[in-house]
Amino acid sequence: MHHFHYTADSLQCETVDLSAVAQLYGTPTYVYSAATMADNYQRLVRSLAGLDVQVCYAAKANSSLAVLRHFANLGAGFDLVSGGEIRRALAAGAGVKTSVFAGVGKTESEIKLALENEIFAFHVESEPELARINHVAGKLGVKAPIAIRVNPDVDAHTHAKITTGKSENKFGIPLKHASAAYEACSRFKNVRIRGVQMHIGSQLTTVGPFVEAVEKVAPFVAELQAAHGIEYFSLGGGIGIVYRDALASGAQAWWDAQPAGQCPITPEAYGAALKSLLAPLGLKILLEPGRFLVGNAGALLARVEYLKRGANKNFLVLDAAFNDLVRPAMYESYHEIVPLRRDTTRRALVADIVGPICESGDCFAKDRQVQEVGEGEYMAFLSAGAYGFAMASRYNARTLAAEVMVRGGTFELVNARESFEQMIVNEKVPTFLK
Ligand SMILES: *Cc1c(COP(=O)(O)O)cnc(C)c1O
DSSP, rough: SSSSEEEEEEEEETTTTTTHHHHHHOEEEEEEEEHHHHHHHHHHHHHHHSSEEEEEEEGGGGGOOHHHHHHHHHOOEEOOOSSHHHHHHHHHOOTTTOOOEETTOOOOOOOOHHHHTSSEHHHHHHHHHHHHHHHHHHHHHHOEEEEEEOOOOOOOOSOOGGOSSSTSSSSEEEHHHHHHHHHHHHOOEHHHEEEEOOBBBSOBBHHEEEHHHHHHHHHHHHHHHHHOOOOOEOOOOOOOOOOTTTTTTGGHHHHHOOOOOOOBHHHOOOOOOOHHHGGGGEEEEEESHHHHHGGGGEEEEEEEEEEEEOOOOOOOSSSTTTOOOOOOHHHOOOEEEEEEEEEEOEEEEEEEEEOSSSSSTTTEEEEEEEEEOTTEEEEEEESSSSSGGOOOOOOGOOOOEEEEETTTTTEEEOOOOOOOHHHHHHOOGGGGGO
């Protein structure tokens, strides 16, 4: 469920007409639906009702201050992966006491920042990291709460760049070495074992791999509970969303296309499959969803600059490019691209939908059928709320897009479009070239 829909052939987010947003703030602009984020959050929490669940929203999917604050208000903590993300959580007025700090390369200053702000736990990826956390905690005179990330070696059946739970990935400690890693903690006087963590990958479209991973790890979790009295089990993130037919209600066509016997992922299916495996553990359950909470809650608005007609191919050139939304170029991913003003009387157009960047890779969609549109009209990329703005760059000296949040019939600019002056503020020509 999301709150992007046509009303009288105008694309709306909740009850805001997106053409009005595009006209007021220009393009490219990201628009987020507060109601969609809240609905996704509540649905996931409800799916595991009866268990002690803490959602730690994976801020890397979208770390805009407005989004972080919205989830904090709903009761979420965060899964944070850098000092910058910790500072973003603090800047959003959220605090990090129910948040976890993850990532394979935590620096001393990042560890210090997390400890000073009373992070709920560090998710540890290696023994050298454990030693470093112990060292920094000792200097501060505190005990650092930790969980070790175990790698269950299951195939998440997702894109190679976003699978993380196979033994060949750089993440976590193999399950067979995990006991030894926990034993090693006793050598570090300034750490305190608090839980155990796993994360198998992103954009999983069936519940099977989650079940397989929990079944594999659960006996070890029970052992840890007996040996170390742990408080929680973190299942990581990875719940996938529907990108195709994102506007169709329930995206039934996409579900119907999934292999028979595989349970397409929904929060309800996820909860139903995992509850009976998790309940006997009697532990707090941490969930770290990123994409699921924000993916379908965001759209990227773009303006049509040119319709370039060719002998064999048409190109629809937009003012958004892969610096704004890199997913199609990086993961060959699909986004629904629709006009803000729908006109069913117009002819269909088959075109490559591209941005202005000087690389062939700046292509959002090949041979896509859309309604015929022309210069000055607006298009929306749907399901662009996760790994969209968060992965944006300034390539081709393009400034970062604006961001707007909608709630009901109101909307506010939550991140002004970057200016050229802001883009170059830290740069200078060296004296020896003057
Ligand atoms: C990326 C990541 C997440 C979030 O993944 P989604 O697919 O966006 O849900 C959660 N936990 C960890 C450890 C991650 O690396």
